[in-house]
Amino acid sequence: MTFQSEKWKKDFPILNQVVNDEPLVYLDNAATSQKPEVVLDALKTYYLTNNANVHRGVHTLAERATSQYENARETVRRFINARETAEVLFTRGTTTSLNWLAQSLEDTVIEPGDEIVISYMEHHSNIIPWQQLAKRKQAKLNYIELTEDGHLDMENARKQMTEKTKIVSLTHVSNVMGVVNPIRELADLAHSKNAVMVVDGAQAVPHMPVDVEALDADFYAFSGHKMLGPTGIGVLYGKRNWLERIEPIEFGGEMIDFVGLQDSTWKELPWKFEAGTPNISGAIGLAKAIDYLETIGMDAIMSHEQEVVKYLMPKLEKIEGLTIYGPKNLNDRTGVIAFNIEGIHPHDLATAMDMEGVAVRAGHHCTQPLMNYLSQPATARASFYLYNTFSDADKFVEALIATKEFFLNGLD
Numbered sequence: 001m002t003f004q005s006e007k008w009k010k011d012f013p014i015l016n017q018v019v020n021d022e023p024l025v026y027l028d029n030a031a032t033s034q035k036p037e038v039v040l041d042a043l044k045t046y047y048l049t050n051n052a053n054v055h056r057g058v059h060t061l062a063e064r065a066t067s068q069y070e071n072a073r074e075t076v077r078r079f080i081n082a083r084e085t086a087e088v089l090f091t092r093g094t095t096t097s098l099n100w101l102a103q104s105l106e107d108t109v110i111e112p113g114d115e116i117v118i119s120y121m122e123h124h125s126n127i128i129p130w131q132q133l134a135k136r137k138q139a140k141l142n143y144i145e146l147t148e149d150g151h152l153d154m155e156n157a158r159k160q161m162t163e164k165t166k167i168v169s170l171t172h173v174s175n176v177m178g179v180v181n182p183i184r185e186l187a188d189l190a191h192s193k194n195a196v197m198v199v200d201g202a203q204a205v206p207h208m209p210v211d212v213e214a215l216d217a218d219f220y221a222f223s224g225h226k227m228l229g230p231t232g233i234g235v236l237y238g239k240r241n242w243l244e245r246i247e248p249i250e251f252g253g254e255m256i257d258f259v260g261l262q263d264s265t266w267k268e269l270p271w272k273f274e275a276g277t278p279n280i281s282g283a284i285g286l287a288k289a290i291d292y293l294e295t296i297g298m299d300a301i302m303s304h305e306q307e308v309v310k311y312l313m314p315k316l317e318k319i320e321g322l323t324i325y326g327p328k329n330l331n332d333r334t335g336v337i338a339f340n341i342e343g344i345h346p347h348d349l350a351t352a353m354d355m356e357g358v359a360v361r362a363g364h365h366c367t368q369p370l371m372n373y374l375s376q377p378a379t380a381r382a383s384f385y386l387y388n389t390f391s392d393a394d395k396f397v398e399a400l401i402a403t404k405e406f407f408l409n410g411l412d
């Protein structure tokens with residue numbers, strides 16, 4: 001495995017650089033991933049040879065662009081095991097997917113007094129759209145509590161889901177603690193209350209095999225840029241019966257069937273949701289990223305991340321004053337490690353680590369309710385991906401120890 005990640009790393013030219021006189025160790029993958037050369041080449045080839053608007057033209061370039069765009073949808077469908085391409089909508093990313101949904105579901109499922117269930121570990125993108133919906137409709141937003149080591153408390157999940165619950169929206173993997181949630185079990189619970197099950201898959205799809213049918217999710221959202229693809233492209237998967245029930249929230253070109261003076265009709269799925277010129281190159285780049293991920297294999301990626309984390313944890317645990325958030329059982333998590341060192345502000349820590357060439361993140365990670373729940377204003381976060389080697393893990397630990405020495409003992 002060590003050898004393989006060294007090999008994979010070579011496919012990412014950006015990683016081969018010196019930052020602050022040190023070789024770059026990029027550990028901010030939960031924020032965004034780097035892109036392999038094949039993805040960059042696909043974008044360039046598209047613009048060099050095939051660029052045209054989709055679905056409208058009969059000329060050769062328009063046909064090429066359309067078929068590449070629609071083939072990309074088929075690649076996504078296969079990757080997440082959706083039943084048909086009609087169930088795969090291209091969006092700008094997870095945030096857009098969840099915002100679309102919260103608006104589209106508003107008129108279909110929520111009445112005043114109804115309940116929406118999320119959890120304390122959600123990203124702001126999976127909190128605020130529901131908060132706004134709850135305010136508009138005088139509905140109630142309820143939070144599933146967490147266990148001491150950062151799992152969803154399933155006992156509490158059963159309590160939070162009531163006969164009034166109409167929407168359950170939960171993250172598949174936490175962007176702070178890396179904990180993997182039992183989505184199938186949660187979907188079964190939600191369905192037993194006749195609620196719609198929405199999943200934020202932003203931190204899952206890049207790191208593990210995801211099968212939307214096996215999970216029985218009604219909707220599943222994710223972003224291309226966290227899985228080796230370009231920014232500005234994402235996906236909203238929805239079961240056909242749901243997508244047929246809800247209305248689009250954006251209107252304009254591309255999504256219409258017939259436009260009259262006072263009324264219009266929509267195209268069939270999936271196009272009724274895709275108003276305006278889509279991110280064509282983004283979809284093509286995402287499909288290329290998926291091809292790349294598939295040649296390595298999602299099981300291999302997941303087990304590589306877990307091996308790196310298992311290698312790291314005992315070393316981190318030896319650092320006095322260091323607290324790690326999230327599950328102790330390393331099989332329940334991906335390559336995301338949130339931590340704090342007593343006496344050092346995470347921002348100072350991340351700045352000092354950058355001086356050692358190690359890119360980690362510090363802050364609330366768009367999870368302020370989780371930070372409050374953990375009684376922490378902020379944490380540092382290192383997030384590993386397929387191209388992070390064991391040597392990266394060693395450099396991370398070395399930089400951490402040097403940083404701690406620098407701040408607490410004044411040594412350089």
Ligand code: PMP
Binds near residue numbers: 094174200
């Ligand atoms: N949900 C989770 C769990 C995330 O980690 C992120 C990205 N940090 C998002 C949603 C939002 O994704 P995007 O910014 O790509 O829309």
